[in-house]
Amino acid sequence: MNKKVIIIGASGHAKVIADIVIKNEDILLGFLDDNLTGEVIGYSILGKTLDLDKFKNNEIQFIIGIGNNITRKEISTKYNLNYYTAIHPSAVISNNVEIQEGTAIMANAVINISSKIGKHCIINTGSIIEHDNILKDYVHISPNATLSGTVTIGECTHIGTSASIKNNINICDNVVVGVGGVVVKDINESGVYIGMPTSQVKK
Numbered sequence: 001m002n003k004k005v006i007i008i009g010a011s012g013h014a015k016v017i018a019d020i021v022i023k024n025e026d027i028l029l030g031f032l033d034d035n036l037t038g039e040v041i042g043y044s045i046l047g048k049t050l051d052l053d054k055f056k057n058n059e060i061q062f063i064i065g066i067g068n069n070i071t072r073k074e075i076s077t078k079y080n081l082n083y084y085t086a087i088h089p090s091a092v093i094s095n096n097v098e099i100q101e102g103t104a105i106m107a108n109a110v111i112n113i114s115s116k117i118g119k120h121c122i123i124n125t126g127s128i129i130e131h132d133n134i135l136k137d138y139v140h141i142s143p144n145a146t147l148s149g150t151v152t153i154g155e156c157t158h159i160g161t162s163a164s165i166k167n168n169i170n171i172c173d174n175v176v177v178g179v180g181g182v183v184v185k186d187i188n189e190s191g192v193y194i195g196m197p198t199s200q201v202k203k
Helices: 012-023 049-055 069-078
Strands: 004-008 027-032 043-047 060-064 175-177 191-194 199-202
Touching (some): 004 012, 004 049, 027 049, 043 049, 049 060, 060 069
Parallel strands (some): 004 060, 175 191
């Protein structure tokens, strides 16, 4: 049965999720956004986040179309909703992969065998999640990033575009790895890391 979906947020990331909903032949009812009104890609902005309770029923699923990890966590913690998981038809997902609610997996992403993806994560366009990875909740893997085998990524961590993570690496919560960063050793302190190999530039 086709699912009825409302997207929380209506900016660029939300539009990408909308495209996934449509490609999966589910029913996009519209968006909720605190700053925009009118229409986005031909679908109505139905109200603001504060209006969520008006739309809650057993037939509607929601997905948070906001790229900021902390904002996704705040919304999902505040509102008890039936969450939609958006998986683009071109994504390649191996057997024995666990994907929790509210996660969005974009076009041409690859998730290999025995990986575990937490709640409300973003696996962005063309990114590679190799075997036996563990991504905690609210992680964002940017386009074309590559995580080698047996990598663990902590909650609310953001891996930048085209970054590379060596195999058997652990990265703690609330880390940002910059664009093109190369991580070759564990990151045990929250902060911003850039470079090849990465080093901390901000706590």
